[in-house]
Amino acid sequence: MENVDKLEMNSSAADRRLSTLARHLAVTINNEGSSIFSSPTSAGDSAFANVARAPEDPILGVTVAYNKDPSPVKLNLGVGAYRTEEGKPLVLNVVRKAEQLLVNDRSRVKEYLPIVGLADFNKLSAKLILGADSPAIHGNLVTTVQCLSGTGSLRVGAEFLARHYRERTIYIPNPTWGNHTKVFTLAGLTVKTYRYYDPVTRGLNIQGLLEDLESAPTGAIVLLHACAHNPTGVDPTLQQWEQIRQMIRSKSLLPFFDSAYQGFASGSLDGDAQSVRMFVGDGGECFIAQSYAKNMGLYGERVGALSIVCRTADVASRVNSQLKLVIRPMYSNPPIHGASIVATILKDRNLYHEWTLELKAMADRIITMRKHLFDALGARGTPGDWSHIIKQIGMFTFTGLNRKQVTFMTKEYHIYMTSDGRISMAGLSSRTVPHLADAIHAAVTTVV
Numbered sequence: 001m002e003n004v005d006k007l008e009m010n011s012s013a014a015d016r017r018l019s020t021l022a023r024h025l026a027v028t029i030n031n032e033g034s035s036i037f038s039s040p041t042s043a044g045d046s047a048f049a050n051v052a053r054a055p056e057d058p059i060l061g062v063t064v065a066y067n068k069d070p071s072p073v074k075l076n077l078g079v080g081a082y083r084t085e086e087g088k089p090l091v092l093n094v095v096r097k098a099e100q101l102l103v104n105d106r107s108r109v110k111e112y113l114p115i116v117g118l119a120d121f122n123k124l125s126a127k128l129i130l131g132a133d134s135p136a137i138h139g140n141l142v143t144t145v146q147c148l149s150g151t152g153s154l155r156v157g158a159e160f161l162a163r164h165y166r167e168r169t170i171y172i173p174n175p176t177w178g179n180h181t182k183v184f185t186l187a188g189l190t191v192k193t194y195r196y197y198d199p200v201t202r203g204l205n206i207q208g209l210l211e212d213l214e215s216a217p218t219g220a221i222v223l224l225h226a227c228a229h230n231p232t233g234v235d236p237t238l239q240q241w242e243q244i245r246q247m248i249r250s251k252s253l254l255p256f257f258d259s260a261y262q263g264f265a266s267g268s269l270d271g272d273a274q275s276v277r278m279f280v281g282d283g284g285e286c287f288i289a290q291s292y293a294k295n296m297g298l299y300g301e302r303v304g305a306l307s308i309v310c311r312t313a314d315v316a317s318r319v320n321s322q323l324k325l326v327i328r329p330m331y332s333n334p335p336i337h338g339a340s341i342v343a344t345i346l347k348d349r350n351l352y353h354e355w356t357l358e359l360k361a362m363a364d365r366i367i368t369m370r371k372h373l374f375d376a377l378g379a380r381g382t383p384g385d386w387s388h389i390i391k392q393i394g395m396f397t398f399t400g401l402n403r404k405q406v407t408f409m410t411k412e413y414h415i416y417m418t419s420d421g422r423i424s425m426a427g428l429s430s431r432t433v434p435h436l437a438d439a440i441h442a443a444v445t446t447v448v
Helices: 002-031 060-068 093-104 119-130 149-164 179-186 207-215 238-250 271-281 313-331 337-349 349-380 403-413 434-448
Strands: 140-149 168-174 189-193 222-223 256-260 286-291 303-309 396-400 422-424
Touching: 060 396, 093 337, 093 349, 119 140, 119 271, 119 286, 119 337, 140 337, 149 179, 149 256, 149 286, 149 303, 149 313, 168 179, 168 207, 168 313, 179 189, 207 238, 238 271, 256 271, 256 303, 256 349, 271 286, 303 313, 303 337, 349 434, 403 434
Parallel strands: 168 189, 168 222, 222 256, 256 286
Antiparallel strands: 140 303, 286 303, 396 422
16 A cells, blocks of 8 residues: 555656646747647748749749640640650650660669769760860860759859859840749849840841840850750851850850750751850850750750860869869759760760661651641741741741730630740641641731
């Protein structure tokens, strides 16, 4: 009986101590402004209740609207992703072969890559854009780091420039890819534009372009689309590229190439790299952001590279060391799978050859869609000159349709595109061209 009384007393004492401790904790925490003993907050009490709903991305938002449309004839020409003649996403056969080789290689592990990424990938990416015989490569003047596709490559380059370059102003073409302004602004650069597209001729405004670059401050950064300009599909001729190069070098401007479509525009990897190689060939410095989203169909793998061509090997080495300091706190190091696919294809002669054939087939199909659309508009007697459709190059066509006409086509024909009238030719097929031609004809004949 005595032992039972002692147990009850000890238990009662322990309960009192716990009760006292709980009250103490509640008071202490409440005095600091919160309590683990309070009831769950209601929706109205959210710390983020005042956060405004952001608008949809102007490009990716097109797909959101498209997905909500129940129409059986709807057509998505907004997002730049290649589709087959059947309207399906495409995984290249050579990519599947490379992945199978990687899966069968039992020596592969899932360890972290270095901060700058996969060494083979970096070396082969520089060779792909600059050429195997590039003096810059042989002189160790190039530093290349693996990044998160083209966007990540642009952002890493922009962050580096904001920290280490004397001029913090970058000139981008008007118009350009919608994400360019955001990438460079958030990195801390001041964004200005230079004239590029002529809405009257639906071609290049070379005179305006040169005038704007001439008036830019010495040392300013200039963003250039290596090929297949997005959104216009308008590229300079080689002669015009030479004029641009001379202007940039005479003003000591710093060219920053965005190469998102090498091989995807004309079907020739070397042909689509000519603009970049012209600038590297003169011995000057430049930045190059590469993406393998389109030309290898590795959209979701987020595979890209940033190459910086420097004056000396010593400078290239020091630039590389600082790029590591940019990347480390941003995402630490890049993913391994997509880069391994690219490296596997680029270093194997047979796989590389197969890739070039598949790449040309994609480019040729897009060129064929341009011809089909041009012919279809001609057959309908659609008012206006539509020759720009076959003169422009790459994934996109800048149709010249205005915002009201775009809205009309979406409402009446369930065709989705960006509000500036840009359409993805890769999203068309022989089956859907007539529907698009009907919509364009109706839009230009009924909507001013």
